[in-house]
Amino acid sequence: MAVLAEAKPVAGRLDPALLLKEAGAIAGIVFALTIALVGLRTKDVPGGLDIVTRFSDVFAATIVAFCGRLGLILLREGRALPVLLVSLPFALALMALLLYVQLWAPHAGLGHYLPFDSTVVNWCLAIFALILAGRAAWSLWHAASTKSAKEREQTMDRVAVGVQKAATLLGPLLLAFAIVLPFLPFADRRILDIAILVATYIMLGWGLNIVVGLAGLLDLGYVAFYAVGAYSYALLATHFGVSFWICLPFAGIMAAFAGILLGFPVLRLRGDYLAIVTLGFGEMVRIILLNWYKFTNGPDGISGIPRPSFFGLPFTANPPEGTQSFHDFFGLEYAPIDRIIFLYYLILALGLVTNLFTLRIRKLPVGRAWEALREDETACRSLGINPRNTKLTAFAIGAMFGGFGGSFFATRQGFISPESFTFIESAIILAVVVLGGMGSQIGVVFAAILLIGLPEFFRELQQYRMLAFGAAMVTIMIWRPSGLLAHREPTIRLFPKEAARASRK
Amino acid sequence: MGYFLQQLINGATLGMIYGLIAIGYTMVYGIIGMINFAHGEIFMIGAFISIITFLTLGLVGMGWVPLALLVMLLTTMLLTSVYGWALERLAYRPLRHSPRLAALITAIGMSIFLQNYVQLVQGARVKPMQPLISGGFRLLKGGDFVVNLSYLQILIILLTVVLMIVFTLMINRTAFGRAQRACQQDLGMAALIGVDVDRTISLTFVTGATLASVAGLMFLLNYGVIDFYIGFLAGIKAFTAAVLGGIGSLPGAMLGGLLIGLIESFWSAYFTVEYKDVAAYTILVLVLIFRPTGLLGKPDIEKV
Numbered sequence: 001m002a003v004l005a006e007a008k009p010v011a012g013r014l015d016p017a018l019l020l021k022e023a024g025a026i027a028g029i030v031f032a033l034t035i036a037l038v039g040l041r042t043k044d045v046p047g048g049l050d051i052v053t054r055f056s057d058v059f060a061a062t063i064v065a066f067c068g069r070l071g072l073i074l075l076r077e078g079r080a081l082p083v084l085l086v087s088l089p090f091a092l093a094l095m096a097l098l099l100y101v102q103l104w105a106p107h108a109g110l111g112h113y114l115p116f117d118s119t120v121v122n123w124c125l126a127i128f129a130l131i132l133a134g135r136a137a138w139s140l141w142h143a144a145s146t147k148s149a150k151e152r153e154q155t156m157d158r159v160a161v162g163v164q165k166a167a168t169l170l171g172p173l174l175l176a177f178a179i180v181l182p183f184l185p186f187a188d189r190r191i192l193d194i195a196i197l198v199a200t201y202i203m204l205g206w207g208l209n210i211v212v213g214l215a216g217l218l219d220l221g222y223v224a225f226y227a228v229g230a231y232s233y234a235l236l237a238t239h240f241g242v243s244f245w246i247c248l249p250f251a252g253i254m255a256a257f258a259g260i261l262l263g264f265p266v267l268r269l270r271g272d273y274l275a276i277v278t279l280g281f282g283e284m285v286r287i288i289l290l291n292w293y294k295f296t297n298g299p300d301g302i303s304g305i306p307r308p309s310f311f312g313l314p315f316t317a318n319p320p321e322g323t324q325s326f327h328d329f330f331g332l333e334y335a336p337i338d339r340i341i342f343l344y345y346l347i348l349a350l351g352l353v354t355n356l357f358t359l360r361i362r363k364l365p366v367g368r369a370w371e372a373l374r375e376d377e378t379a380c381r382s383l384g385i386n387p388r389n390t391k392l393t394a395f396a397i398g399a400m401f402g403g404f405g406g407s408f409f410a411t412r413q414g415f416i417s418p419e420s421f422t423f424i425e426s427a428i429i430l431a432v433v434v435l436g437g438m439g440s441q442i443g444v445v446f447a448a449i450l451l452i453g454l455p456e457f458f459r460e461l462q463q464y465r466m467l468a469f470g471a472a473m474v475t476i477m478i479w480r481p482s483g484l485l486a487h488r489e490p491t492i493r494l495f496p497k498e499a500a501r502a503s504r505k
Numbered sequence: 506m507g508y509f510l511q512q513l514i515n516g517a518t519l520g521m522i523y524g525l526i527a528i529g530y531t532m533v534y535g536i537i538g539m540i541n542f543a544h545g546e547i548f549m550i551g552a553f554i555s556i557i558t559f560l561t562l563g564l565v566g567m568g569w570v571p572l573a574l575l576v577m578l579l580t581t582m583l584l585t586s587v588y589g590w591a592l593e594r595l596a597y598r599p600l601r602h603s604p605r606l607a608a609l610i611t612a613i614g615m616s617i618f619l620q621n622y623v624q625l626v627q628g629a630r631v632k633p634m635q636p637l638i639s640g641g642f643r644l645l646k647g648g649d650f651v652v653n654l655s656y657l658q659i660l661i662i663l664l665t666v667v668l669m670i671v672f673t674l675m676i677n678r679t680a681f682g683r684a685q686r687a688c689q690q691d692l693g694m695a696a697l698i699g700v701d702v703d704r705t706i707s708l709t710f711v712t713g714a715t716l717a718s719v720a721g722l723m724f725l726l727n728y729g730v731i732d733f734y735i736g737f738l739a740g741i742k743a744f745t746a747a748v749l750g751g752i753g754s755l756p757g758a759m760l761g762g763l764l765i766g767l768i769e770s771f772w773s774a775y776f777t778v779e780y781k782d783v784a785a786y787t788i789l790v791l792v793l794i795f796r797p798t799g800l801l802g803k804p805d806i807e808k809v
Contacts, residue, residue, distance in 0.1 A: 029587060029590075029591060032583075032584055032587040033584075033587055033588060033591060035584070036553075036554045036557045036558070036580070036584050037550070037553060037554065037557070037622075037623065037626050037627065038626050040557045040560070040561055041626065041627060041628070042556065042557060042560060042627055042628065042632055043628075044628075044630055048633065048634075048635065049556075049560055049632060049633065049634070050560070051557070051560045051561055051564055218606065218609070265790060265794050266790070266793075266794070268794065268797070269793055269794075269797070271605060272539070272540050272605065272609065273748075273793055273797065275540075275609065276540065276744060276748070276789065276793075277789065277790050277793055279741070280741070280745075280785075280786035280789050280790060281786070281790070283741070283782070283786060284783050284786050284787075287779075287780065287782055287783050288783070290779075291779040291780065423737070424617065427613050427617065430610070430613075431610060431613070431614070434606060434607070434610045435610070438606070463624075463625055464625070466617060466620075466621040467618060467621040467622060467625060469614075469617060470614045470615065470616070470617030470618030470619075470620075470621060471614070471618050472614075473610060473611065473613065473614025473617070473618075474595075474596050474611045474614040474615055474618065477600065477603075477607050477610050477611045477614065478596070478599045478600060478611065481600055481603035481604060481607035482603070482604060482607065
């Protein structure tokens, strides 16, 4: 069956009726998908709702789907030339029109000739047409790719191995870049804020990687520990005035305790069930934070959380009487960005501690037990590994790093509320881990930059951000189901590699 | 007593809605062993298509309630089932032989995508709707408390029962039902004896989406207000219902839905409204710990 399906495209005769039927089916489905939700928009009017029609978008989408599908079928059948001849001029003309309308003549009547109302959708269409043209051109100049899906997957695996090998070299380079980043000429406040955000997610990703990547326990409620850490610091600091550095370990301990609390009842569960229960736990924590008004201030959140200080030196322009601030002590000019740079280094250090910890613990018995547990729980049990303790340590340690991250979040924001700890946050952190390739430390870095950093640069497209995020999650998973840099190398071998090679001779 | 009876009626109505969504979860889990995380979003889309159809009917001046309801029902079933089909075709079919985690991540991604898609094209504000059906029977007048059974609740319960009968007949008597049950037992074996597995899985998603869309319509009629976020919570509760009833078991899903609806209703009535969602999660955790196979599920034996 597989052989038939992957038969090489031959430029034989095409049946136009079949062609139109296939493309027409897709067009019909797109029409059915868009007619109600896109074509008829509900609008708030005094006294209820009204309907605004947007049928032009529906028809445009239907025609685009028809033509796009037709193009793909023709490509599959080896007729690349007509596809190229149509799609390339179309893409270029659309882009030219878009640029013209956007840059020079926003009010000219030309905008009516654009297929969709939304500029972003128009750009997507243009890019899609360009990709189609590119594929057509590629297949004209090269013989059709004979690689099967499996071979392509193997190629990507080799790339992943290469990147992981390069990680020994790449890691220090990235680290060096991360360290000098605040002093580079282009690093302004905005860049640093994005860098702090990405670093936060890298740190959380590394923390969750212990639970998901190493121990193989699927956790959809990681944000609960993040919340516990954040609230621990916020409450201690605002009520008792305890400093950040004393709270940090305490927040970690509280979160680890929460991890054990969650871990106990769910020890017996596996796979998807575990995921759903952890999700329920995360939501429970959020609902309790929301409703326990006396303790957590409910939906109003906690504000006025103290900023961290540099070993007791605050980052303020005018320190209180009798104390010195950071710039006074070092004899510097006061600059508000100092605090941001300090926060950046703080999260960088926290992240590095997490990473170092993970790399080291993988070599300890407990780390090896985690990985063994991930591969086969039954075998582990029969070999005398205690699954209960092993799972609980994974939960606790993963949660502890989540708690550290939460404290950092609280001190950076200065304000926290249950709004910040929704399920979507857990999903993003898990997506960073899984998309990067479970268990791969450098993969987490790439995935965080890709998923968190890139969209931040397109803040103007705010409303499309989460849409693109969801679409990216789906696309990357379909393209590479085991994650971008997934590659599992045993941490320890029964016979070292050289010995194995020698014995084979 | 009167208060109790009223909560029983309200809870049963709510339970019908959860049960209809839960069937979609349980069917998909039974056949390909994955949690279709985006199923709650399908329910939400069903509710949106219902309200859009209703408003459009109002524009063209069709005001007769029974006919309007029928048109809403058919439109939302038809258009939402296309979403169910497209979801499986685009997001799940390419990953059928991949690690289960990959399918779960795609499902979460699809859920985020659909939520934001609806938010983008329909706006983030809540959508209110005037009650379409009002009035009801007065069942009991005990002291100063009156127990009401509204026409709407009768409609919801009747519609669910009719759907359940049709659905049970479909699963037990038709060729699709046989294929569906065969695939649920063993996908590979079903393919060997000539069952079109791809088509059966597609139809399973279509059936699940159709039932969820009816639940969406009922939700809209019952609460009179929807937004793009309703799918998440309803989805979690329906999944809890599916687990409670025993995942993979169709009568179990309906039973679980009914129980979840009742528990939620009684919890809000006798304890606290704020923590009613915690109740659902607590039940989920308790069931999974003490009876992972659910009430009507078969034990899952792991062979080494």
